Amino acid sequence: MTSPRQRATAEFVLDHLVWFMLAAVLIVFSLFVPNFFQIGIFANIIEQSTFVGVMAIGLAIVIIAGHMDLSVESTAALAAMLTGILFCARGIGLGITFTPEWLVLPISLLLALAVGGLIGLINGFFTIKLKMNAFIVTLASYIWVRGLVVAISGGRSAQDLAPSIRVIGIQTFLHVPLIAWIAIACFAIFSFIMSRTPFGRHITLVGGNPVAAFRAGIKVDRLMFISFILAGAIAGLAGWLLAIRTSGATANLGTGMLFNAFAAVVIGGVSLKGGVGRLPGVYAGVLLLSSIHTAINLMGLPAHYTQVILGLLVLAAVLLDTLKLQIRQRFA
């Protein structure tokens, strides 16, 4: 009925659907949205994708491993607030400096990663050691970590981050700020880890069938723990970047990002069943969302419509995930 080549083509299109969607959307917007087709706009889309993108990496890894992490947004906010309080000069900032001055960059980064990793460790402890449901554990973290951010800041904000850190938010390379390049580098590195190393392979295996992986001698619990810590640390990185971009932190920084990250992960082809998904697809999902966001702004529509479109996109993505199997069976 269908030749192997047709089948291979269908498989390829299904696996990389988000890229086709991204290409289609960019072409349509370029043709019909005034002022969309310019380098500045594309650079802006990439820059906008930085924070949600980085956050989505960790979220995707945990979901591929067969779990869930709703806490990434609050974790990022905590890392941002910590960076803000310690290294901002005004507001609630303590304005800590080092000599030489550039030392603040690696130290603040390490702190952000550590605090994120710590939240991940706590999530992992309750989920893996105490065998609690990851959804509930990380929902609780989503709430209490944000609460902690509000508490330690007293609801106030920190401004004026040291210029020696801000440089990576301001400097551009090929019209794109360095922080966006950091996000792209993260995607490249973690895509490689997930698809080409035993660690990534084992995460995928565990997400598909933890019992089989355990029997094959894979240390499932350890791997799950690492994926939670990784998701936390990556969220910490997202928060650090966010603090740099906004040159400080407010108590409500990053609110709503979880849903964007979640949408990007699902649209990017990561299955909520676990074990299925590719990180480049997730990045395409983030770019897709940013493109739509930008187009809506350019058309002068109220920003609230983005949320409606976002919701519909997530619904479509999940529907597609369900339909994929049926489409595949037709071609099999």
Add this chain to the structure above:
Amino acid sequence: MSGDPLLRLQDITRNFGAIEALRGISFEVQRGEVLALLGDNGAGKSTLVKIISGGLKPTSGSLYFDGRERNFTSPADAKAEGIETVYQDLSLCTNVDVVANFFMGREIVKRYFGIPVLQEAEMEAAVTRAMSNAGTRIPSLRTNVEYLSGGQRQAIELNRFVHWGGKLVLLDEPFAALGVEQTRRGLEMIRRIADQGIGVIIITHIMAQAFQVADRIVVIRQGLVAGNVARAKTSPDEVVRMITGEAQLGTAQETRPNGPAA
């Protein structure tokens, strides 16, 4: 077949709360021997398999493997010592391809600057060789296992343990989902493995299969060894009586009396 037995179980017990699943199991497996483990549903066969393969710890008793007493804490432990297990509910990850399943947990890697990188081409070549040696045809080794039939999946499992060899192979109801022809090939494969000096324990409740392939038949009944006989010295009728508990203790306990003191 002289010297130490490959595997020796001594008074293995296992309780689940108040339930005594195993009440003192002892038997031996020699190198190159195919031992069929029979018993009714709930007799304790699967619990015993899990203990030998490291997935469960016995409540008491000792397990000697390859000349030393062992306390396996995980399947990885047992595997490292050379015990391979094929479970009845298949241990495959259907979300990845044949090659990834074949090398699950033992991927071939090459280190670049200390970072292990999967060697896909090398692994695919190894799987291709293993599959063709066994006469198994799968259209593409890059197909996700979810699109393969039950027989093809079983073949992957069987070929996987043949490939990895080891010293002892445990097969838990390996032919439950197979057709006649595939079962015959599977049984032949088991014989070939044993001929290489590997010990094989096959759990089944199909009498014909046990008699076709086993050198020795051990019957478990209510958590105890109800019979341990050489295949050549018994008959299906007698084994059925051991399973149902009607056997005369005298004939059934040919080697090592271990049942309840009558």
